[in-house]
Amino acid sequence: MSEKKKDELLHDHNHDGIDRRGFLKCMAWAGTGAFCVMKGGVLNSYSLSRMSEISTADMMAELSFVQISDSHMGFNKPANPDVVGTLKAAVDKVNGLSATPEFMLHTGDISHLSKPEEFDTVDQILKSAKPKDVFYVPGEHDVLNDDGKQFLERYGKGSKGRGWYSFDKKGVHFVGLVNVMNLKAGGLGTLGHEQLEWLEDDVKHLKHSTPIVVFAHIPLWSVYPEWGWGTEDSAQALAYLKKVGSVTVLNGHIHQTMQKVEGNVTFHTAASTAFPQPQPGKADSPGPMKVPAEQLRSVLGITDVNYVQGQHALAVVDSSLA
Amino acid sequence: MRRSVSIAGLAAALVLGIGVWGTGQKGSVTSAQEKMSTMEVRIDNFSFGPVALTVPVGTTVIWTNRDDIPHTVVSTDDPKTFKSKVLDTDEKFSFSFSKAGTYPYFCSIHPKMTGKVIVQ
Numbered sequence: 540m541s542e543k544k545k546d547e548l549l550h551d552h553n554h555d556g557i558d559r560r561g562f563l564k565c566m567a568w569a570g571t572g573a574f575c576v577m578k579g580g581v582l583n584s585y586s587l588s589r590m591s592e593i594s595t596a597d598m599m600a601e602l603s604f605v606q607i608s609d610s611h612m613g614f615n616k617p618a619n620p621d622v623v624g625t626l627k628a629a630v631d632k633v634n635g636l637s638a639t640p641e642f643m644l645h646t647g648d649i650s651h652l653s654k655p656e657e658f659d660t661v662d663q664i665l666k667s668a669k670p671k672d673v674f675y676v677p678g679e680h681d682v683l684n685d686d687g688k689q690f691l692e693r694y695g696k697g698s699k700g701r702g703w704y705s706f707d708k709k710g711v712h713f714v715g716l717v718n719v720m721n722l723k724a725g726g727l728g729t730l731g732h733e734q735l736e737w738l739e740d741d742v743k744h745l746k747h748s749t750p751i752v753v754f755a756h757i758p759l760w761s762v763y764p765e766w767g768w769g770t771e772d773s774a775q776a777l778a779y780l781k782k783v784g785s786v787t788v789l790n791g792h793i794h795q796t797m798q799k800v801e802g803n804v805t806f807h808t809a810a811s812t813a814f815p816q817p818q819p820g821k822a823d824s825p826g827p828m829k830v831p832a833e834q835l836r837s838v839l840g841i842t843d844v845n846y847v848q849g850q851h852a853l854a855v856v857d858s859s860l861a
Numbered sequence: 862m863r864r865s866v867s868i869a870g871l872a873a874a875l876v877l878g879i880g881v882w883g884t885g886q887k888g889s890v891t892s893a894q895e896k897m898s899t900m901e902v903r904i905d906n907f908s909f910g911p912v913a914l915t916v917p918v919g920t921t922v923i924w925t926n927r928d929d930i931p932h933t934v935v936s937t938d939d940p941k942t943f944k945s946k947v948l949d950t951d952e953k954f955s956f957s958f959s960k961a962g963t964y965p966y967f968c969s970i971h972p973k974m975t976g977k978v979i980v981q
Contacts, residue, residue, distance in 0.1 A: 652931060652949060680970070683933075722969060724937040725973065767971055826907060
């Protein structure tokens with residue numbers, strides 16, 4: 540592999556689905572950032588430092604949206620005493636994107652303690668974002684004390700069960716899942732039987748060529764079960780999506796960007812807008828990680844996703860708030 | 862929370878009462894029993910410490926959250942023997958164990974966090 544190609548990954552999904560070398564190379568840790576384009580089942584991954592080499596055609600998107608996550612409004616500990624300021628910075632970042640996103644996804648932990656005033660503050664700040672529609676799924680911090688009643692009243696209009704739903708935008712099918720309710724002692728995130736049945740039915744009639752974006756708070760892949768970073772029954776959910784050519788899974792919860800490709804599925808976790816958490820197993824616990832104040836915004840961020848119709852491609856780009 | 866605290870007070874008074882009743886026999890045992898009437902569990906680094914706590918019947922266990930992240934203390938049985946509200950940093954929850962038995966519990970926000978109280 541030549542020096543120029545060092546950061547590039549060509550991964551053929553038409554074989555058995557899991558290429559160990561590709562798997563490892565397409566994991567992007569906090570701060571590094573990755574841009575992935577999928578074409579006809581082949582995923583190209585570039586580091587952000589080589590973005591200038593990507594052709595304009597690749598960047599032209601029919602549909603562009605942004606994922607933000609883990610705003611933890613109400614958090615006031617040393618890891619970030621100003622979560623209002625960093626959420627505002629995230630909105631500024633969204634508003635500064637060259638193509639205005641059509642909408643935003645918030646993948647949960649909107650609030651820190653499920654307090655009404657915390658949700659109010661986030662709603663107020665997000666009003667200044669150029670994209671006016673925001674689609675939410677709850678994090679465990681949003682459903683404290685009331686089994687998610689308040690969350691459903693605020694954000695769950697038209698949703699099913701405990702807040703799951705789907706919608707279509709420009710040929711892409713979006714599915715919002717809830718995996719933070721009814722958690723069992725010793726276990727991970729859970730989707731539950733009722734939601735899985737709904738999902739099976741929801742995707743049954745989709746064509747192979749319809750790209751799917753699935754978003755949920757806790758990762759739908761086993762990032763680090765020792766810290767609860769995974770979902771017990773996610774394999775069942777993904778089994779229903781096997782027949783679809785391109786699945787992009789967007790999660791939050793772990794407060795760092797990470798990416799993995801497995802078969803037809805690209806998994807991606809977003810940075811938080813509030814505080815970073817340590818890399819798996821690199822600390823005693825997954826609690827908030829204190830970094831020097833001047834470095835904080837470099838480990839917080841937003842995720843920009845672009846879909847190029849006809850090219851079968853979803854491109855995921857992380858940007859820090861720095 | 863307030864109700865639990867008053868139960869704790871009652872339990873302490875009971876232990877004291879027993880102590881007075883037995884005066885003159887084993888004063889050192891009395892003071893040991895007083896100390897035993899409440900026990901602490903610290904929530905630190907996403908874990909309960911100690912993970913397994915053994916206490917005599919009548920003991921009030923007080924959990925204190927020392928993390929920068931909220932946690933809960935919820936028994937795993939159904940119906941729940943005890944269930945705290947969400948505990949933010951430095952907040953406490955207490956429960957008095959009046960019956961012998963093993964009481965497994967967990968944090969309902971971070972279910973990997975588990976512990977148990979063994980009441981003898």
